[in-house]
Amino acid sequence: MIINNQFELNHITKIIFGAGMVENIGKETAKYGRKALIVCDEGVRKAGIVDKVTESLTGSGVDYAIYDKVLPNPRDTGVVEAAGVGSRFGADVIIGVGGGSAMDTAKAANVLMTNGGDCETWARIRKFNEAVLPVICVPTTSGTGSEVTFEAVITAVEKGMKVSISDGVKLAPRLALMDPELTLSVPPLVTASTGMDALTHALEAFTCTYSQPITDGLAMYAMEKIAGSIVTATMEGSNLKARTDMMVGSLMAGMAFTNSFLGSVHSLSERIGGFYDTPHGIANSIFLPFVTQYNMDADPEKHALVAKCLGIDIAGLSQIDASERGVEKIFELNELLGIPKFKDVKGVDSNDFPKISESCVTHACTKANPRKIDAEGYLMLLNKAYDY
Numbered sequence: 001m002i003i004n005n006q007f008e009l010n011h012i013t014k015i016i017f018g019a020g021m022v023e024n025i026g027k028e029t030a031k032y033g034r035k036a037l038i039v040c041d042e043g044v045r046k047a048g049i050v051d052k053v054t055e056s057l058t059g060s061g062v063d064y065a066i067y068d069k070v071l072p073n074p075r076d077t078g079v080v081e082a083a084g085v086g087s088r089f090g091a092d093v094i095i096g097v098g099g100g101s102a103m104d105t106a107k108a109a110n111v112l113m114t115n116g117g118d119c120e121t122w123a124r125i126r127k128f129n130e131a132v133l134p135v136i137c138v139p140t141t142s143g144t145g146s147e148v149t150f151e152a153v154i155t156a157v158e159k160g161m162k163v164s165i166s167d168g169v170k171l172a173p174r175l176a177l178m179d180p181e182l183t184l185s186v187p188p189l190v191t192a193s194t195g196m197d198a199l200t201h202a203l204e205a206f207t208c209t210y211s212q213p214i215t216d217g218l219a220m221y222a223m224e225k226i227a228g229s230i231v232t233a234t235m236e237g238s239n240l241k242a243r244t245d246m247m248v249g250s251l252m253a254g255m256a257f258t259n260s261f262l263g264s265v266h267s268l269s270e271r272i273g274g275f276y277d278t279p280h281g282i283a284n285s286i287f288l289p290f291v292t293q294y295n296m297d298a299d300p301e302k303h304a305l306v307a308k309c310l311g312i313d314i315a316g317l318s319q320i321d322a323s324e325r326g327v328e329k330i331f332e333l334n335e336l337l338g339i340p341k342f343k344d345v346k347g348v349d350s351n352d353f354p355k356i357s358e359s360c361v362t363h364a365c366t367k368a369n370p371r372k373i374d375a376e377g378y379l380m381l382l383n384k385a386y387d388y
């Protein structure tokens with residue numbers, strides 16, 4: 001069983017969690033600054049969530065400017081725009097309100113506002129010259145875990161590739177204000193796909209070669225919570241118990257993977273996202289069962305535990321049989337949740353697969369995958385998912 005008994009664990013972010021907690025954003029923000037740049041997308045703004053934030057900020061005497069043009073798979077061009085709004089306003093604190101795209105844009109804009117330069121440069125250097133501003137995250141989906149992670153994943157438009165900006169723990173948000181009520185209106189497919197992203201974080205953090213005891217504990221609890229609530233949260237959006245469990249699960253999965261690592265599901269999904277602009281959660285959902293099936297022989301003990309965390313009674317089963325049941329469960333979840341098939345995803349062309357396979361090999365997560373994989377292995381997984 002893969003487990004490292006020499007490890008580091010960092011956790012920087014203060015977490016305030018609970019239904020209705022968004023009301024406290026003003027008084028909490030005032031502890032960090034007086035001029036807030038709010039980074040969000042138009043949907044979150046139209047849903048009235050940004051109004052809740054601004055009302056509370058005004059009540060606490062915090063001035064604000066809003067950048068609301070964040071797109072899915074957030075682009076470096078959007079980061080430049082957000083940083084421009086923040087710099088012209090003279091922001092001294094940044095609030096990311098939304099899913100991972102808004103939170104990652106907020107984090108990356110922070111680097112550009114304080115250090116200048118561009119996303120590609122900072123993704124390559126991974127060492128900032130100047131101190132960054134405090135970032136507060138208010139997630140409105142249960143998925144990315146960006147509210148506690150140390151990086152910002154941004155699409156470099158000209159390269160057609162996602163890059164990751166980070167410098168140790170410097171990009172960790174100072175505060176994650178987590179209010180499950182904000183997720184009640186998230187539509188079913190977004191709930192399902194972002195939730196499967198969170199499940200992927202937990203499963204890959206648990207099985208990858210960097211896994212360690214503390215992140216294993218976080219990841220196992222996260223898998224249980226997510227597997228136990230994702231279908232209800234998707235089918236009955238207004239179920240606050242299911243929404244709360246999903247938010248706890250995605251938070252703990254984020255804490256786990258930012259201190260452990262991820263694996264080949266993320267290598268594939270980030271390359272696919274850069275290539276076809278496929279939503280991150282959809283791409284992860286598609287590849288999670290195939291990669292898990294490929295990996296399970298490398299560590300049957302851990303993959304049997306994955307099955308247990310997914311709710312399967314593994315008593316009496318061999319580790320391999322239990323692992324196989326876990327894979328079946330992931331296929332079942334995708335079916336129940338209405339996750340599209342790979343061949344039906346917009347733009348996907350199997351002629352691109354050799355090129356995508358090659359680029360997956362150089363993705364950072366590949367080195368942490370529990371089973372060794374090369375371009376041929378990735379090509380096999382892409383074809384398998386395409387033919388499914």
Ligand SMILES: [Fe+2]
Nearest residue numbers: 144197201280
């Ligand atoms: Fe992810």
